[in-house]
């Protein structure tokens with residue numbers, strides 16, 4: 001273990017309260033594509049404004065729905081990786097960890113269920129773990145009445161992101177369903193966001209994993225920690241706008257770094 005990593009690990013093990021912010025990079029080793037990777041990123045082959053805005057859904061609901069159905073199939077085949085599990089085990093053992101994610105893939109939640117079953121006797125999974133700032137891919141929301149429901153299974157013939165499938169309709173009001181995710185131009189849940197900012201400013205350490213730190217307001221969460229003189233540990237494969245300000249920067253894949261960093 002490098003000296004830097006040992007210091008960061010000690011900081012985390014001694015902290016009474018920890019805030020963890022994650023982005024797409026934490027799920028990359030599970031096979032979920034990130035958004036901005038130079039070769040495989042989702043925003044390389046598609047423009048966000050064509051697929052992830054309310055205007056795009058109004059213009060061509062079937063295109064947007066079909067792309068999300070493809071992502072649902074893709075994520076449905078993925079499993080939580082060593083990074084998700086390390087965070088979940090740490091949180092369960094530690095007890096005062098706020099996990100805030102920009103990811104909509106549900107893998108943190110699945111890792112939390114696994115970690116809870118590993119304990120003897122099995123613990124209850126932590127409630128509200130994680131806070132999903134950008135919503136949940138596997139949940140539908142009615143574009144008419146707002147009713148939320150679990151998304152129907154997306155098995156069936158393998159189809160690429162551009163193969164069109166008809167948009168499902170609400171069982172109550174028959175309006176079109178949409179994925180329950182936050183699109184560009186839409187507001188995040190204000191109280192969840194406020195809680196995350198307050199937690200970051202009050203925690204003893206803020207751990208930031210696998211995010212390009214480009215998309216606000218989420219990117220402001222570690223800034224709130226720094227503004228309150230709290231240490232920030234960044235785990236990433238490459239430098240981000242946060243890197244020059246981070247107290248510790250650990251360079252490498254989350255699935256390799258986190259199990260060592262968060263070992264209890």
Ligand code: OAD
Nearest residue numbers: 023024025028034035036102210211212236237238253254
């Ligand atoms: P990005 O795709 O912008 O960034 C992913 C980050 O993860 C990059 O900084 C990579 O270097 C890093 N990374 C990749 N593989 C990694 C690994 N194995 N271990 C550690 N780090 C790794 O994804 P986000 O920052 O999550 O929003 O993107 C933020 C938001 O922009 C998303 O929630 C989404 C997107 O548009 C909406 O859809 C509203």
